[in-house]
Amino acid sequence: MSEATKNQLAEEQAEKAAAAQTAAKAAEEQAEKGKNSKKGKEEKAKDKAKSGRTAPEEYGPDVTVHVPIDKLNPGLTEIPVHINEYSWVIKRGEKQIVPEAVADVLHQAGYL
Numbered sequence: 001m002s003e004a005t006k007n008q009l010a011e012e013q014a015e016k017a018a019a020a021q022t023a024a025k026a027a028e029e030q031a032e033k034g035k036n037s038k039k040g041k042e043e044k045a046k047d048k049a050k051s052g053r054t055a056p057e058e059y060g061p062d063v064t065v066h067v068p069i070d071k072l073n074p075g076l077t078e079i080p081v082h083i084n085e086y087s088w089v090i091k092r093g094e095k096q097i098v099p100e101a102v103a104d105v106l107h108q109a110g111y112l
Contacts, residue, residue, distance in 0.1 A: 060100025067111045069093040
């Protein structure tokens, strides 16, 4: 085997080793990010449980709503409200705390 071929093989092996190191480092960083994001999600879930808030802050501050009982349909005691992936069941005749966006939906629908 000529000297040039040996040098070329050595360079290729060095490049492969460097690529393997880079890939291993990237995988290690990705695994660390996964741990951090999972930890962040767990912390957010704990904070949500503490506050009692079930919707993101973008739905506005919490407000109190009271939907009166429908005299024409007394059997209809619940109103489902869905915004994106979040759902609420509003009970007629009871005061409930909901995000402002839910109150807006109820108002637009003529319940408030």
